[in-house]
Amino acid sequence: MAEHTVIGKRPPRIDALDKATGAALFSADIVLPNMLHGKVLRSPLPHGRITRLDTSKAQALPGVMAVITSADVPAFQNDDEILMPMVPTLAKKRVVFAGQPVAAVAAKSREVAAEAIGLIEVEYEVLPFVIDVLEAMKPDAPLVYPSLQSGSGPGKKGASGNLFFSAENARGDAEAGFREADVVLENTFRTQTVHQGFMEPRAAVADVGRDGKITVWTDNQGIFKVRELVAKFLNLPLNRIKVMPVEVGGSFGGKEHQQLSPLCALLALKAGRPVKMVMTREEVLKATRPAPASVVTLKTGVTRDGRITAMEATMIYDYGTSVGMPGLEAIFFGSITAFSLYRIPNFVIRCRDVLTNKAPSGPYRAPSAAQAAFAMESQMDLLARALAMDPLEFRLKNGVVEGDPMVNEWSFGKIGFKETLERVKGYLAEHAPPEGKNRGRGVAAGLWLTGCMGSAAHISVNADGSIVLVIGSTDMSGTRTAFAQMVAEEFELPLSGVTVATGDTETAPFSIITAGSMTTRSMGKAVYRACRDVKEQMCRRGAAKLGVERDEVEYAAGRVRLKKKPNESVPIPDLVKEDYMSPFAGPITGTGAGEMMAEGTPVFAVQVTDVEVDGETGKVTVLSSVVGQDAGVAVNPTLVEGQMQGAVAQGIGWALFEEYLFHDGVMENATFHDYRMPTAADVPPIETLLVEVDSGAEPYGIRGVGEPPIVPGPAAMANAVMSATGVRLKELPMTPEAILNALKSK
């Protein structure tokens, strides 16, 4: 790896002080003169026909400035009641999940808005509903979208009933592979609907200028995506919407879509005044887009010496009322990533996306991968046990290396799976499993394909040679700090010489959403190229000033110097501006933009977790975790480690606590009291092992790092519980009740 001076170091996050002191501005902090407060009326039913909707009493309430229903939505509304992708759908004739918006109001106070919501009269004809994904697949199940039967819906390959997407992917001869096997295991694994659990509830503020331009502040994963979605919802050109940058308090895929900002903008347009909307936690849980529940059946054959010969997988994912891209994309990547870690010569993989009367599902950190990996890595543990092999050795034996194919048509480039397994193995050699009753250790691995799409950056040079980077990408994990490091690296400046300015959708050039673990790479490429552009301009100007050819000079630490006589140089400030009264060459400003890479960059994570299970209560205590990750070159190791630690914590939530519970089709645990997420008391010390295998990618050989470490977590936990107790839980979450039941059955 190349030698770096700032890349790879651990400066504190440049937003740390503002975040820690409360000075950072989140969208709910925005206060505008004459601002109204908006509120949404939501469906109380999982499925129903609207027979009457009367807003007249709400309209008449003093202080109410606007009421909107589906009749006010200018575009994008469809009559077949299929929810719009990535934006809210105000119900027209039918509600399809409990929590779906039906109407919204803007009023002079939160209290009046709440009162107005109560005055909107809606009558429903109750319709039969389905919540369980396997129930939904039965022939007599209530249909979530009857019109999809006619083949009019999207993603209709092999679909019928509530099965709206069905695909199969095969290689070799699975039957022959199973015949070749010495051991064949078949198991079914289930996970429940879980939420991204971001701390900041969804919020939006919208203002309308005299020229009709709408300015929006909202929690987001990309201001340009917000612009696109609000423009589509309102059927307006892109340049009629301006989205301001704000800090975002957690997202994990849950803020790619917009639930409030389109409604907020529509209310502001109708009221002619700014409007703020903030979701309650109940609304966040009931009406935003959680990760799909899943049922995955795996049949796997291995030879006695530990070689996988065949696999048959059926993945059934519960997409609630979502038929948009996120579902297709997620299960697609879920299947690729859960099953591509090992050489499997023969396989059949069946993907099934199913509709239920639940909130539309959406992406959650490595979408769909953790569900499938829970199945695959539990199965791997069962296979290793059946063969009496060490689980790490079993994975080392079958693990992919450069050149191996994935389960789709792609193959692996430079990867560090075996290196990561070896690194974890080395660590474990010095850290023995926990001793004592009901204690055990679980191992699991995970793969995610991290993305790289097109973003752009501007760089300007201040008169004193300090540098300003202008970007429009949302910082969710310290990416601004990583970019500041890149600029400091390129210009050989201290970090104090670099300003990272986050612009709005007008002052910043386009950037793709902060998602897919790609921001440091997607925008990093643009930043790197912009640095090169600016340095080239500096060198050309410096060469002219020194009276030599361009090739004779180079940039070095705030100067352009002769390559052969480094002492002869010109400082950058002399190139940017000269004496006031004499001609000067003008400011230096540059740009960089990156293109999309179709194939994701593979990143592997290996997690080992030690647990203790209370035999009396069924409570699982996580004693410690170690997670190794094939992280590429780490721009800021502290930030990468933070991603890994956070992912382990979320994996504990999936494994032990989190699930949507329904009563009569309505989520019944929609509070943080009842929807249990891990707290500091549940999270053990987490050791992080960075395995820096250069990805070969521009810039610096970095890889995406945010999503991969969540993938192995739930399986590692289940494998540890097995190790501690001898019971195999094939269903998440492993609540105390579930564990006690399993212990009893043993």
Next chain:
Amino acid sequence: MAEHTVIGKRPPRIDALDKATGAALFSADIVLPNMLHGKVLRSPLPHGRITRLDTSKAQALPGVMAVITSADVPAFQNDDEILMPMVPTLAKKRVVFAGQPVAAVAAKSREVAAEAIGLIEVEYEVLPFVIDVLEAMKPDAPLVYPSLQSGSGPGKKGASGNLFFSAENARGDAEAGFREADVVLENTFRTQTVHQGFMEPRAAVADVGRDGKITVWTDNQGIFKVRELVAKFLNLPLNRIKVMPVEVGGSFGGKEHQQLSPLCALLALKAGRPVKMVMTREEVLKATRPAPASVVTLKTGVTRDGRITAMEATMIYDYGTSVGMPGLEAIFFGSITAFSLYRIPNFVIRCRDVLTNKAPSGPYRAPSAAQAAFAMESQMDLLARALAMDPLEFRLKNGVVEGDPMVNEWSFGKIGFKETLERVKGYLAEHAPPEGKNRGRGVAAGLWLTGCMGSAAHISVNADGSIVLVIGSTDMSGTRTAFAQMVAEEFELPLSGVTVATGDTETAPFSIITAGSMTTRSMGKAVYRACRDVKEQMCRRGAAKLGVERDEVEYAAGRVRLKKKPNESVPIPDLVKEDYMSPFAGPITGTGAGEMMAEGTPVFAVQVTDVEVDGETGKVTVLSSVVGQDAGVAVNPTLVEGQMQGAVAQGIGWALFEEYLFHDGVMENATFHDYRMPTAADVPPIETLLVEVDSGAEPYGIRGVGEPPIVPGPAAMANAVMSATGVRLKELPMTPEAILNALKSK
């Protein structure tokens, strides 16, 4: 001239609606949480030594959060009491003009701040002062800056006493020229101190972030200049200051310097809270930087047939307490521009900058030119009368053409002086002078060198092909609209497809101050180049998409097309982003930057004014005005005409009303009631004649247009009064009293 589709048209200003409805944000509109209010304690004396300065009682007043004196200014303070250039100087030992800041406070309310100012105890030893510029030149005059005697001050060429700058410029043999002349006239002309009279009082808001970064909103002519000045004042790196864009309510050179923002930032730093400061009109008039008073003596020789043979000029300008660049620059350009309109083979020009105990002088629209032009163009009128020549014909006979030298070492390029004179002549042929008693017509010409310095622009392409231009330059005369027209012209889009975003000092690339009539050209060049950059990228990408070479395609109206088969094309949105799941080439973003041109671009204005003088009261009524201007290619003729009309109105103020009146060294008419500016009732219908002689300059052959039309105004008025009454006023303003006195003396 090239054919344009948007350049040269008259779309309304893109900021018109916001300005007209009050939605536009000016700096005094900014309100921040916990904001304090600042106020300045100012010297009541024109000259005094501070013997005691005690702020303890003010400090102790409840609600006072910060008090600053010169002891708090971290840098830039000097012991010799010479005012700092372009920033305020908190007096240390000595005050040198009435209105000079001595201390400032920030308090929880305006009322407490005012009370605290009253509690600051200052004792002065009264020192002798001098206000009149000729008195100041006498050997026994009180010295404004005694230390300049020692040669330590700036601009010390030939200086002595209060004469701090002295320069001479000669060509040919003036004595011989006078001997050759048939008529030699010598006259002395005087003008008084006048103010730019911007409507928006100076204001500033400063906020300090947790990281110590200071954010400033203030009325300005350039946010990057504000950043530079505040940083210098506080001795901080540039990137510790961020200046936000705000609308500016008039400036005319009067807001290049910063009087409040440095103090406001210092108060905010000391108080740890945001601070707002707004000047009263009295403070604006007493303590900002008005245009210098002048005494110009001209001796001019002409032959009987109207050929100028020689000139001797002595220009004495009253720079108050200013010794900074603006003074030197202004009188320098004043002499070049006032005397370069005509071929003068032999001349001596003496420039004298003199100090008095008045507020420091500063630039005002074509700085120093109107004063000298008042002298020169009055003299031209007297010479024409002496020769019984038509004043336009006299100017046509002597007027410069391309290739003629200026009075310095430069010579004229492509100019339109004679074309403008001819155009006005043609207009007058159809508009006879006013008939009747005490009515008359005056003619005068003016020249100004309009600038072009380095600015930069960013352009991004939205996914729908609409364009965003990001600039940081302050819009004082509709420049944003001009830039929008340029972008629309280049991309062949309607104006609705163009967004002009004004960034702050971080999100926008550098731009030079909006001054010197140069913004449309300086930034226009950057905008034009950024458009070309982006179009080139579009063409490269389009060529690749169409599978041809770059040279085979061209941009046309939102598409890249084959030059030879224009029907084969690809729309821009297809080049900016393609399908979500397939590779796309990434966003398109580009930059442009311009370099400084050392030589100004000459622009000529010719004004003809008809007046009626009331013989009983001395009141002058302006009946009509026509102003012709060599305007280059007018990007938006309506905006150019607006500049010309505004300049004529200001010229009426100079000519008839405006002057600083002093009592005991203190300005005694520091209100808009007593400092009389022209109102709508004083301004006649103004005919504007645009003479579009292509400047040959990039882009589009435009010229600067803002300053030139004020130059001939005062002289045209004096010449009209002469025409109406037969009396020659050689001193401005021509108040009723002055005219009555002159009529009496006749």
